[in-house]
Amino acid sequence: TTRTPMFLGIDETAGFLPSSAAESDIIIGVLDTGVWPEIKSFDDSGLGPVPSSWKGECEGGTNFTAANCNRKLIGARFFSMGYEASAGAINETDEYKSPRDDDGHGTHTASTAAGSQVVGASLFGYAPGSARGMATRARVAVYKVCWKGGCYNSDILAAMDKAIEDGVNILSLSLGGASVDYYGDSIAVGAFAATENGILVSCSAANAGPAPFSLSNSAPWITTVGAGTLDRDFPASVSLGNGKKFSGVSLYHGDPLPGKLLPFVYAGNASNVTGGNLCIDGSLDGEKVKGKIVLCDRGVNARVDKGAVVKAAGGAGMVLANTALQGEELVADAHLLPATSVGQKSGDAIKTYLFSDPNPTATILFQGTKVGVEPSPILAAFSSRGPNPVTPEILKPDVIAPGVNILAGWTGAAGPTGLPEDSRRVEFNIISGTSMSCPHVSGLAALLKAAHPTWSPAAIRSALMTTAYTAYKSGGQLIDAATGKPSTPYDHGSGHVDPVSALNPGLIYDANTDDYLNFLCALNYTPSQINTVSKRNFTCDSTKKYSAGDLNYPSFAVPLSGSKSSVKYTRTLTNVGESGAYKVSVSSPDSVKVSVEPQTLSFTTMNEKKSYTVTFSAPAAMASGTNMFGRIEWSDGKHVVGSPVAITWS
């Protein structure tokens, strides 16, 4: 990626990052749509031999042989039996039955996590710079589990099974399914085994925001990643015939619009079908849009599909307007015709002009790439939100990372829009999603693992979470694009990752398999359900009182009710820094008393553990669904070990 290493502070590595030798021992397994191995992001120049621990393979198939792997891309496998059993045999003239990437998504995520540095990268000149993965020297192993017809969990499980055997250190999954109990979720079950084997599993939180309870991959042994913006934009403004101008974004590259105002029409008024405003295939009247700029509303079909529909109908350009669902969040696309995306407020104002002027006109001005945009990051409106739909006592997502307008490697088999009619081929593409933020965290976790080889997956996640930030350097809390207001821990979890701070967190909240088994007991899972998740007979102690909230997690989610107005949680901190005394500070919501005991924790040796309790007490019951937020921080003056608190009444 370009820009994100700088945005995350890992572009200047001296004194912070692990040695390149340690980093090159780390293997990131990426379950996705495969890989396009020929792009420069998978160049292995300067990398030493493949780690001796590696047991993986480079499997051959359609247009892919073992020769496509090298010392960067050290493994490539594909899993299609489940897909073919459900969707029919793969037509190898239409789809690569091999690790080769038909789609681009897998190449993008793999190169984001661990791509080699590529000088002079851009998409049509947009987002120019040196592109690199987060862990440039880590190795990549690709497990293709997603096909043109989807991703099936029998294949996903097979890939996780093999990745564990192959010896990956990090697993990156930018995919998910419905939220169900952990024993019915293949990713949760596979991730449990991976975690037990010391593998950190990083998963995308999903793109179902801003609705609450919209998360995927919410098991506490998974690192769940939401998405935020960078300080980069691709401005493309709309000028109207009345002289007014509105900002938008675009990655359009091609013939410009004529240097004059063009007739402008609302798609809903250029269609005879219900929902014509959405520019769905076949919905536009060619007579009414020919040679005009068309305003389409977001929703139902893909953004780039709308551009293709306008182009096919003879439109000259498109303005794509957000609805309340997306708010002011601007996601740029490499449309096939001159087009720009505008926020809801601008869209509403433009529509007012369209409906009031008998002869509306407009043009679009494309202004390239702008950096230094503030405030940033802003939480993406699409980023899925808590509360955790499966276990309300575990706050999710865990962190947010860059996931909006991310440039990274792309397949040679599809154009940047992914549309069949897009014959353009690019080495880099700019796309958005929690799919893009997840491999950022996977790569950063690889850096932490290289720097601290003995740390458990929980320790690495803890370091990322407790050092994440929730406020801008210039002041003010992180903003949510969906509302324009400060986001909450249910939106951003512990906050935006800060990898340089995460390398030296001071203290960590560790957890091991026994802790997760006790957590499963707290969920009242039956022995059979626990066995399904953990592959072992485990008997919960009937004399012991288990509490899901007592899992040694680096954040706090506290469900309260009329009958349960006080909750006590216990946590244990492990010293991973110098000796010192940490003092607690609490910011609690007005209606809830948060008390921590003891208030000081002194550590004298490395790996020393100290426990504390937190009591959340609400003097008065609140209406069901009421959320309140706070924060608990431990600091020795050098480190700040922060935990968000989310309290919800039911």
Place this chain on the structure above:
Amino acid sequence: AAATKKTYIVHMAKSQMPASFRHHAHWYDSSLKAVSGSAEMMYVYKNAIHGFSARLTAKQAKYLENQPGVLSVWPEMKYQLH
């Protein structure tokens, strides 16, 4: 409709494997064959879960659930890229 086969993921309690089986895959196969002589395993899992996936009718899947050592039988689910 009753004869339509779908993919199922079968979780097994490996600790319950009878001593007469030398390898867990043989036990899985035997459990599967007990409900369908023609059914074949797609994947045998050993690290992520203990179990296997196979194509079964809904009735066979229900029957398999009651076989000794079978923890759970889950129908195939489709996941999405994010």
